[in-house]
Amino acid sequence: MIVAVFAVLFAAIVAAMALLDFLGVILASHAGILLMLTFAAAGTLALRARTMQTMDFYAATRAAPAVLNGAAAASQVAGVCLVGLIGLLYSSGYAGFAFFVGWGAGFVALAVLFAPAMRKVATFTLPEFLGIRFDSALLRTVAAGVMALAAFALLLGSLAGLEIIGLRYFGVAAGTIVPVAVTFAAGILLLGGMRAATWVQAALGFVVVFAIFVPLGVLSVIKFGTPLPQLSYGDAIEGIVQIERDLVSRGLASVAQQASDLTDARGIGKWVFFTLFVSIFAGTACAPYISSRAFATRSIDDARFSFSWAVFFVVLLGLTAPAYAILVKSEIYQSVIGTQFARLPDWITLYGNIGKLKICGADATLLSEVAAACRQTGNAEGLLRAADLQMSADMMFVVLPDMTGLGKTLAAVSGIGALAAILAAVAGALLALANTLSHDFYFAVLRPGISTSHRLFAGRIAIIASAYLATRMTPAGSAEIVKYFAWSFALCGGAFFPTLTLGIWWKRYTRWAALVATTTGAAATGLYILFTELGLIPEIFGVPNIAAGVFGIAVGFSAGIVISLLSGGASRHLHDLADEMRIPAGEAVADRLGREARLRADY
Amino acid sequence: MESSEQLAYWRRTRFVAWFTMATVLLFVIGVNAGLAGLNSMSFLGFPLGYFLAVQGALTLFVILVFVYANYQRYLDRKYELLEDD
Numbered sequence: 001m002i003v004a005v006f007a008v009l010f011a012a013i014v015a016a017m018a019l020l021d022f023l024g025v026i027l028a029s030h031a032g033i034l035l036m037l038t039f040a041a042a043g044t045l046a047l048r049a050r051t052m053q054t055m056d057f058y059a060a061t062r063a064a065p066a067v068l069n070g071a072a073a074a075s076q077v078a079g080v081c082l083v084g085l086i087g088l089l090y091s092s093g094y095a096g097f098a099f100f101v102g103w104g105a106g107f108v109a110l111a112v113l114f115a116p117a118m119r120k121v122a123t124f125t126l127p128e129f130l131g132i133r134f135d136s137a138l139l140r141t142v143a144a145g146v147m148a149l150a151a152f153a154l155l156l157g158s159l160a161g162l163e164i165i166g167l168r169y170f171g172v173a174a175g176t177i178v179p180v181a182v183t184f185a186a187g188i189l190l191l192g193g194m195r196a197a198t199w200v201q202a203a204l205g206f207v208v209v210f211a212i213f214v215p216l217g218v219l220s221v222i223k224f225g226t227p228l229p230q231l232s233y234g235d236a237i238e239g240i241v242q243i244e245r246d247l248v249s250r251g252l253a254s255v256a257q258q259a260s261d262l263t264d265a266r267g268i269g270k271w272v273f274f275t276l277f278v279s280i281f282a283g284t285a286c287a288p289y290i291s292s293r294a295f296a297t298r299s300i301d302d303a304r305f306s307f308s309w310a311v312f313f314v315v316l317l318g319l320t321a322p323a324y325a326i327l328v329k330s331e332i333y334q335s336v337i338g339t340q341f342a343r344l345p346d347w348i349t350l351y352g353n354i355g356k357l358k359i360c361g362a363d364a365t366l367l368s369e370v371a372a373a374c375r376q377t378g379n380a381e382g383l384l385r386a387a388d389l390q391m392s393a394d395m396m397f398v399v400l401p402d403m404t405g406l407g408k409t410l411a412a413v414s415g416i417g418a419l420a421a422i423l424a425a426v427a428g429a430l431l432a433l434a435n436t437l438s439h440d441f442y443f444a445v446l447r448p449g450i451s452t453s454h455r456l457f458a459g460r461i462a463i464i465a466s467a468y469l470a471t472r473m474t475p476a477g478s479a480e481i482v483k484y485f486a487w488s489f490a491l492c493g494g495a496f497f498p499t500l501t502l503g504i505w506w507k508r509y510t511r512w513a514a515l516v517a518t519t520t521g522a523a524a525t526g527l528y529i530l531f532t533e534l535g536l537i538p539e540i541f542g543v544p545n546i547a548a549g550v551f552g553i554a555v556g557f558s559a560g561i562v563i564s565l566l567s568g569g570a571s572r573h574l575h576d577l578a579d580e581m582r583i584p585a586g587e588a589v590a591d592r593l594g595r596e597a598r599l600r601a602d603y
Numbered sequence: 604m605e606s607s608e609q610l611a612y613w614r615r616t617r618f619v620a621w622f623t624m625a626t627v628l629l630f631v632i633g634v635n636a637g638l639a640g641l642n643s644m645s646f647l648g649f650p651l652g653y654f655l656a657v658q659g660a661l662t663l664f665v666i667l668v669f670v671y672a673n674y675q676r677y678l679d680r681k682y683e684l685l686e687d688d
Contacts, residue, residue: 104664234648263653
């Protein structure tokens with residue numbers, strides 16, 4: 001209800017601001033107004049979701065409506081899409097689609113393969129689910145370690161995306177906006193944990209959808225005469241190819257920067273595309289910060305529909321994001337490349353002044369200095385060549401309203417949309433990290449048997465500690481956003497995909513097989529990322545380290561299947577559990593186990 | 604698995620799950636394998652291979668997953684295995 005009121009209010013205020021722009025009224029800060037509105041809505045939602053119950057704090061009372069839960073799950077990947085992937089689509093073309101198609105297919109796999117069984121067991125975290133499924137506290141602890149690492153990587157990658165928003169819209173550096181954003185996310189979570197996160201992420205998800213559709217839709221009406229650029233940017237692709245051919249013939253671009261790379265995996269190679277797809281696909285299907293949304297639903301049926309809606313929302317992103325990359329490229333080719341330095345558009349210096357745009361190797365702060373810098377690098381003609389222009393990958397989404405003159409209001413909508421997407425991802429990753437620390441380490445290993453209030457206190461301390469640590473360790477540089485994100489997904493896929501698949505669909509799968517598969521899968525992926533990043537080993541089989549999940553998946557499935565077959569099948573107890581998980585009817589497994597444990601304690 | 608009813612439920616559940624996943628993965632692999640060839644044709648102004656691999660695949664996912672979720676809901680009802688709450 002509040003989400004709906006907020007949605008209407010947000011749209012109305014955007015319309016009012018656009019009208020004031022049109023009338024010539026000068027507003028102090030467009031982005032500031034929208035930000036305050038968003039923060040107010042999020043704060044209200046979080047206050048209403050405040051709680052002192054573990055069931056609310058860890059599992060959103062098992063009452064999250066399917067559509068909102070799906071939007072919250074999809075919002076987990078939206079941040080990297082807007083500030084990272086549109087830039088990747090712009091520069092490397094087709095590689096970016098491995099993410100979109102991987103997310104879509106991954107959410108399908110989650111809805112089909114994992115979510116029903118996870119909801120039937122209905123624990124608070126993924127490690128706890130694995131612990132119950134294989135009756136192994138050791139596996140739970142190992143899984144919690146992997147989950148903490150993966151969530152932390154996602155958190156760092158998301159925080160790295162805040163810099164562009166701070167600089168472009170609020171005139172503050174990363175050192176200011178990162179602590180503000182983390183404090184906001186932590187504040188929401190401290191009030192209501194998973195329950196607050198669900199509602200706030202859904203509200204932020206609305207802002208994201210609004211921001212990817214409205215400015216682009218307005219632009220599309222102006223340019224193509226239709227509000228649905230998702231269906232009409234095909235002609236722009238053809239246009240780009242032709243302009244590029246023309247620029248190459250005039251010596252302003254080189255053949256290497258082929259626009260057609262966008263529509264074909266030629267540029268990165270089919271093998272790299274495939275490994276990246278598999279890694280992202282498997283990661284999406286079992287990343288704990290996404291899959292734990294299965295525990296927050298009312299029923300198994302709702303769990304399936306939650307992730308079906310997540311597919312829907314992530315597909316909206318996947319259909320729209322390429323239009324941004326194409327339109328930015330088309331604009332650059334038409335009104336930037338081949339233009340005299342003195343006549344470059346205003347947005348060039350806007351982004352040059354915040355260090356996101358370089359021409360001839362120097363920040364484009366003043367057009368007169370641009371000409372001087374380019375003379376030094378041997379551009380004597382005074383026309384900008386494609387090779388002279390360097391744009392940071394994180395600016396490609398927010399720059400579109402600026403470069404097409406859509407006005408301050410729509411520019412602010414884009415900025416707040418990107419910020420909302422990052423905040424949603426930050427909240428989700430922070431929650432997953434803190435939950436596994438408090439629930440799977442502190443409560444399960446260190447201090448079993450503590451009271452509810454003690455557990456919630458520990459949960460809240462874990463949020464504060466994780467938030468502080470993440471703020472201190474936020475990496476700089478736009479290249480880190482996609483990299484950390486992909487590492488996080490690779491690690492989740494490598495560690496959990498084989499064990500979840502076999503554990504739910506193969507009754508012979510044994511406890512030791514699960515333990516070995518998870519450990520070796522995580523190690524294969526984690527060590528490959530670490531060693532290639534440090535330059536200790538070269539790439540194996542041509543797999544880039546952002547696709548390292550494929551090693552963990554291969555190792556995990558092999559180890560899991562071989563060990564299960566050698567050891568002659570699972571124990572009676574695990575066999576019965578596997579059966580119980582397949583039937584939706586009846587009590588949740590975690591509830592039954594809890595009830596039985598209390599009964600035993602009473603006698 | 605206790606009753607033959609539950610076994611029949613599980614057989615159907617397993618079939619629809621693996622059918623959905625196989626369709627998703629085969630479509631992605633198939634279209635990307637033939638991308639260059641398909642791109643020589645054009646559809647709605649898009650190169651056909653690109654259109655199928657991006658727009659086509661993503662739209663297919665949405666349709667498939669909702670068909671799956673509704674069919675599974677039908678199965679739950681038919682075998683009277685809906686949850687208590």
